Amino acid sequence: MKINITGIGIISAIGLNVQENFQSLQTKTSGIKNNTNFSEKRNLLLGQVTLSNKELIHLLNVNTPISRTSLLGLVAAKEAWGNNQIHQSIRTGIISSTSVGGMDRSEEYYKNKIEGNDADISLIVTHDNGNTTEKIATSLGISGYVNTLSTACSSAANAIMLGARLIQQNKLDRVLVGGVDSLTNFTIEGFKSLMIYDDEWVKPFDQNRKGLNLGEGAGFLLLENEKSIEQTNNKPLAELTGWSNASDAYHQTASSPDGKGATKAIRDALNMAKLNPEEVSYVNAHGTGTPNNDLSESVALKNIFKTKIPPFSSTKAYTGHTLAASGAIEAVFSVLALQYNVIFPNLNFTTPITETQLEPEIEYVTNKQVNIVLSNSFGFGGNNSTLIFKKL
């Protein structure tokens, strides 16, 4: 069963839609800037979406209370869904994913409560992850299979994978899949408490990397089987041919030094897609810029590709680490790479990691044929996922 990707949507710090994101990737324009929204963190670098909640609510014409997470998700989901309609004969579902859910509203409530101000308890009803997805589904008219995954930073990759499996097993004909997270004080303080928040601009795969910069955003993709396409007449943009999720079982937050889980995820996905490693044209790496992730991922890449490492890059220095959304945002970047035969640069790289000596692609490459893109997403709890996209 072929898994066709027929729609894509993004909102991130580098653009409010796919076209704007693509433009920024080409011009090496990062969205990571000094924070403007979090009053006590003036010097912090963040990948913020340029629209405020008020602007998003106005743009989307939705009812409140609604979390920023739902708002961002809706923008990307609407773009990926496009002008598609609900048909009785096309079994349609939605799988979103998020790590913070409506935390942006919950922390506002708690802050007011703790500081003795008026606290609006109705904000809390948007807290649960499922609510985020229901808001998006309601707005698009999707009902039935409505689900939300939450596996930290690999969430969206897992949503894409689950959607593909439901189509493969003929449970659904069409499914909107993706992920979303908004910036919260909770996650900013969380990564700072782990001492992996870089005060400077994130440097993925560089020897002198110190940690991540957080970002926010959403990515969605529309997956369809052949039967669905016959009715919608949608033009496939790319195909999803391989996927795998594996556990690292090493540590609750850190990745193993031998890249065990990551290696298994990449190998299983390649096997599923019936590909030899040398057939991969480009790897969109997880590459968060934390000392631990980038080393572990480099080891995993070497385990699989040996000395013939394909061009690879992390796009996190553009968007920041968008947590649950990153797997979907990067899946859309992977589709763009296939559509336009391009490879996106890894910004801020100067010195290879001593132990592994891998050098990511640092230029915007346009003169290569890109047929297969492999995308990695690794999360807390040792949750490792790999997706493989193929040119049509």
Added chain:
Amino acid sequence: MYFINACSTISHQHSFQNEEWIMHLKSLNNNSTLVSPEYKNFIDGGSLRRMSEILRMGLACSKDCITQSGINNPDAIIVGTGLGCLTDTEKFLKNAITIKGLIPPTSFIQSTHNTIAGQISLTLKNYNYNMTHTQNSVSFEHALIDAMLSLNESKSNVLVGAADEKIDFMEELARELHFSEIENKLTSGASFFILSNSQNSTTKAKLVDSCAIGLNAAPNEEVVANFLKNNHLLLSDVDLVLFSTYGTQKTEEVNKLFHPIPILSIEDYSGYHFTTAAFGMHLATEILNQKDNFLISNTTPIKKILVYNNLGNKSIGLTLLQSIEA
């Protein structure tokens, strides 16, 4: 058809490692508390001290399932949780607001929804598929559907379960949002299962099918009929319905919907949290596995049980179980 080869529940009943627990079921009252096992028998002391109730319950139930089934290395670990690790989430949330300067990271690390599934994989040294579903009242059904997909993909044994924990703040929330009927009946609980593609000596019951319908617009009758029809059954084939709803009015609706099939409220025994359907599945498994039934006065043997979950207003979860003989 899928086989339930182990079940383990921590709840307000004496359900943990007690084969006869359903004979001693008691309706919850306002004073009932969670019956916790001696966690140090399942979790090492160092980790245990840092773990919230939801992690303790999840790990103990998982280990119990492993022991019961002899499956040391399940092919997938799949967890459903409506609200995730609330204790750690609230703790870090408060710390992030009140502490200026360095905040201890433990509660942040343990706040993510997939901490439960992640800790299970870590404890079992399991490198396989690991997933966490968080669709409020139908989180467990979604985990179960994923488990069935996994078994269809030629995996043999899946550890699947659900856990949710109560924090005091939820009582305040229930009060302020006018859910007064449940204010004193909010609970924590966890139920885990080994679901397999083959029957063996530990098999307790069969899982026929499960589905979850979100933002449902069709009449509930139609949803139930369609689900049964997809499994080549009629409503009259069902011997007992275990149901989850909120409110007296809803209970009357359930009664009407299934009449004359006997119905039993899951929440009477589990209390209220988002994944009580998992408790319902364990309860159903035990009823199907008992020669005599203690819960309902019914002369015909119970061979098929439907777990009907309409706890969330707009979602319906349906899980159909069958006895081994049927």
